[in-house]
Amino acid sequence: MPSSQHEALHRIFRDKPELYAHAFKMLNIDFPTPSEIAVVDTDMTEISPIERRADSVMMFTSRFGGKHVVISESQSQSDNDKISAWAYYISYAHIKFECQVTLMVICQDLATARWAREPKPIGLAGHPSLVVHPIVLGPDIVPAITDTAEACTDAVLTMYSALTHARSPKVDAILKALDVALTTIDTDTAKYIAEQTEIGLGDTNARQIWRRLMAMQNYRFKSEFAEMLRDEGKAASVLMILEDRGVPVTESIRERIMACTDRTLLENWLLRSFKVTTAEELFDGDV
CATH class of the missing domain: 3.40.1350 (Trna Endonuclease; Chain: A, domain 1)
Structure with missing residues (x-):
C-alpha cells in the first residue's frame, strides 16, 4: 500500500x-x-x-x-x-x-x-x-529554493523543492525559506502547505526540522488570537529576512518590530525587507 x-x-x-x-x-x-x-x-x-x-x-x-x-x-x-x-x-x-x-x-x-x-x-x-x-x-532538476525572497514569490514551488530535496543537505535552508513564505500567504493555503510538507518529507531528519519550525507557527488556527500570533510570525519573518540578506539590525529596531501590532505596518515592513540596504529604511514612509 x-x-x-x-x-x-x-x-x-x-x-x-x-x-x-x-x-x-x-x-x-x-x-x-x-x-x-x-x-x-x-x-x-x-x-x-x-x-x-x-x-x-x-x-x-x-x-x-x-x-x-x-x-x-x-x-x-x-x-x-x-x-x-x-x-x-x-x-x-x-x-x-x-x-x-x-x-x-x-x-x-x-x-x-x-x-x-x-x-x-x-x-x-x-x-x-x-x-x-x-x-x-528529481533533485538534480528541481531547484533548491533557499532564497527567502524567491520562496515568498511561490510558496507551492518551494514546498515541492523541499519535498524533492528531503534528503539533501540543502533541505534545512529550503524549509527555513518556506517557513517565512507561509507567513505571507492566506492561512488556509499555509495550513495545506504546512501539512503536505510534513507528510511528504516522510521518515527523514527534514521532517523533524519542519516540525520544530511549525511548533513556532499557527497554521492550524483561525481565531482572533491566532491572527495575533500570525502577526508575531510576520514580525519574526521581517527580522529573519534581514538577517538572511546580511542587513544589520540593532536591538532597538528588533524590539520595535517585535512590539508592532499594526498589521498594515507589518505587511509593509515585510515587503520592504526584501529590498532595503539598512534596517532603518524599513520605516521610510511610515506615518
Whole structure:
C-alpha cells in the first residue's frame, strides 16, 4: 500500500496544478498552455481482476480543444516491475481518451531518478515493440529554493523543492525559506502547505526540522488570537529576512518590530525587507 509520503509527492500536482507549468519548464519541455485542467479517474482496471491504479492522472485541454493526459507517478526506488504497469497506464489512457499521453515520474533521490530516466524497451533486444521513456523530476532538476525572497514569490514551488530535496543537505535552508513564505500567504493555503510538507518529507531528519519550525507557527488556527500570533510570525519573518540578506539590525529596531501590532505596518515592513540596504529604511514612509 502506498505510504502517505508517496501520496503527497504526486497529490500536490493534483491539488496545485500550477506546479505542472513549473515542472515542464524545469525539464525544458514546451507544453501548450492549457485553458482547462481536470482530474481524471486514476482507476485503469478493465475486466481483468488485476487492479491497476495510477497515482495521479490529469487532463489538460487547450483553448483550441486539444487534449493531453499527464500521468504522475511517485517512485522511491528502482523497480523493474513498474515498467509493465507504466506501459499499461500509457496505452490504456491513450486508447480511452484518444489523445497524447505523458508519463511523469517524481523521485526524491538521484539514483532512482537516473534509473527512471533510462528508456525501458519491451520486446526483442535491438528491436523493441514499445519503449517506456518517462520524463523525470528529481533533485538534480528541481531547484533548491533557499532564497527567502524567491520562496515568498511561490510558496507551492518551494514546498515541492523541499519535498524533492528531503534528503539533501540543502533541505534545512529550503524549509527555513518556506517557513517565512507561509507567513505571507492566506492561512488556509499555509495550513495545506504546512501539512503536505510534513507528510511528504516522510521518515527523514527534514521532517523533524519542519516540525520544530511549525511548533513556532499557527497554521492550524483561525481565531482572533491566532491572527495575533500570525502577526508575531510576520514580525519574526521581517527580522529573519534581514538577517538572511546580511542587513544589520540593532536591538532597538528588533524590539520595535517585535512590539508592532499594526498589521498594515507589518505587511509593509515585510515587503520592504526584501529590498532595503539598512534596517532603518524599513520605516521610510511610515506615518
